[in-house]
Amino acid sequence: xTVRPNPKTNHSRSLVLAACAAVLAAFTIACGAEMYEVPVExxxxxxxxxxxxxxxxxAGFVVGGxxxxxxxxxxxxxxxxxxxxxxxxxxxxxDPMPLNEVAQEQNKAASVDTSAAGEGPSVRTTSAGExxxxxxxxxxxKDEKDLEPYDRLFANTAYWKRIGEEYQNPLIVTGSVLFVxxxxxxxxxxxxxxxxxxxxxxxxxxxxxxxxKGFMLRPKFIFIDGRTGATISSLxxxxxxxxxxxxxxxxxxxxxxxxxxxxxxxxxxxxxxxxKGTRVLLK
Amino acid sequence: MRLLKTLLVIGVSVVAVVPAWADAxxxxxxxxxxxxxxxxxxxxxxAIYRWEKAVEIDPMxxxxxNDLGIGYEHEGQLDKARKAYEKALAIEPNNAQIRxxxxxxxxxxxxxxxxxxxx
Numbered sequence: 001x002t003v004r005p006n007p008k009t010n011h012s013r014s015l016v017l018a019a020c021a022a023v024l025a026a027f028t029i030a031c032g033a034e035m036y037e038v039p040v041e042x043x044x045x046x047x048x049x050x051x052x053x054x055x056x057x058x059a060g061f062v063v064g065g066x067x068x069x070x071x072x073x074x075x076x077x078x079x080x081x082x083x084x085x086x087x088x089x090x091x092x093x094x095d096p097m098p099l100n101e102v103a104q105e106q107n108k109a110a111s112v113d114t115s116a117a118g119e120g121p122s123v124r125t126t127s128a129g130e131x132x133x134x135x136x137x138x139x140x141x142k143d144e145k146d147l148e149p150y151d152r153l154f155a156n157t158a159y160w161k162r163i164g165e166e167y168q169n170p171l172i173v174t175g176s177v178l179f180v181x182x183x184x185x186x187x188x189x190x191x192x193x194x195x196x197x198x199x200x201x202x203x204x205x206x207x208x209x210x211x212x213k214g215f216m217l218r219p220k221f222i223f224i225d226g227r228t229g230a231t232i233s234s235l236x237x238x239x240x241x242x243x244x245x246x247x248x249x250x251x252x253x254x255x256x257x258x259x260x261x262x263x264x265x266x267x268x269x270x271x272x273x274x275x276k277g278t279r280v281l282l283k
Numbered sequence: 284m285r286l287l288k289t290l291l292v293i294g295v296s297v298v299a300v301v302p303a304w305a306d307a308x309x310x311x312x313x314x315x316x317x318x319x320x321x322x323x324x325x326x327x328x329x330a331i332y333r334w335e336k337a338v339e340i341d342p343m344x345x346x347x348x349n350d351l352g353i354g355y356e357h358e359g360q361l362d363k364a365r366k367a368y369e370k371a372l373a374i375e376p377n378n379a380q381i382r383x384x385x386x387x388x389x390x391x392x393x394x395x396x397x398x399x400x401x402x
Contacts, residue, residue, distance in 0.1 A: 035380060036319055042391050043359035268394070272359075275391050279353040280380045281319050282346035283312065 064141025
C-alpha cells in the first residue's frame, strides 16, 4: 500500500514555510543594526574645586634621589607648561623655590628656638635628656623615609600664607619628588621570533633572565590655599621604568617618560580634562 | 488541519500586535536616525533631544538608549550616560557594540568617580 501525498497539505505547508521565511526576513531587516563610529570627547570634571582661584603658583619641590637631573627645576617647568596649555588657571612665572634649603633653614631656626625655649612645637627633636636638641632632617634624601621629616614644611601654614600674600593669594602647588635609580634582576617575559619548517614566522613569549636598571619616580603633589596657607589636597603617585642593563637610557629621558604617565592625573585634579575616544552609534 | 488552525491563530495575533509595535519602532527609528545625522555634524544637544524622544516612543529600543548614553557621555552627564547604557544592555544583554561602548565609558567614569575636595 502506498501513501499518496495530499496536495492540499503540501500546499498549506509551503504557505506556512513561505510565511515563516518572510517574517524572519522582515525581522532580520528590522533588527539589522547599522553602525556609525563617532569621535567623542568625554569631559572629566576636576577632582579639586579650584573655582576660588584665578592663578596658580607652582612653587617648587623638596627633591631627593639622583643628582643627574635637576628634579625641582624640571618638575616646576613641566607642570607650569602643562598647566598653561591644559588648564584655565593663569600660571605665575617665578624662580622655582629651593625647598630643600628652605626646610633646612626652618629646621635650624626651630632648633635654635627649641634650645632657647626648651621646647619646640614645630620640629621633632631627640629628647633633651639625650644631650643636644638635634633635629631629624637628613641633608641628603635617598629614599622615602628620608623625605618624611620634610613633610612638616608643607604643614607650616604661616610660611605658605606669607608666600600666598607675596603672589596675591594664588593656588600653590608644591610637594616632594623622589627620583632614584633602581636595579633589578630576574626572569622576564620577552617575545622571540621563531620560524617553523615551512619558513613561517611566529612570535612566542619566552622567559629569560635579565639584569635591568632604571629609575623610580615618586612625586607627591600638595595643593595649598594661598589665602590661608592650609593644605587643600594632595596627590601621590609612584612609577618605575626598568630597561636592559646594556642600554644606556639617560636619566632625564626616563624622568620625562615617567612624568608622562603621572601628568594626566595631576591635570585631572586641577582642571576639566577631555578624554578623546570613539563610540558606535546604532540605528 | 489542527496545525493550520493553530498557525492561523498565531498569525492573526501577530498581525494584530505587530503593526502597533512596528509603528512605534519606525517612528522611534526616525528620531534615532535624525539624531545620528546631527550628532555626526557635532550637534550633540539636538541629537540627545531626538534620542530622548525615541526612547519615550519606544522604551524597548536598545540602540536608542545606546546612542543616548553616548550623547550624555559627550556632554559630561556621566550619571545619565551610565543609566542609559545600562538600560540598553538590560534590553539587549548580548549586543557586543553596546557592551563595548559601555566598557569604554566605564573606564573613564571610574576615573572621575573619586570625591571632589573643596578649599
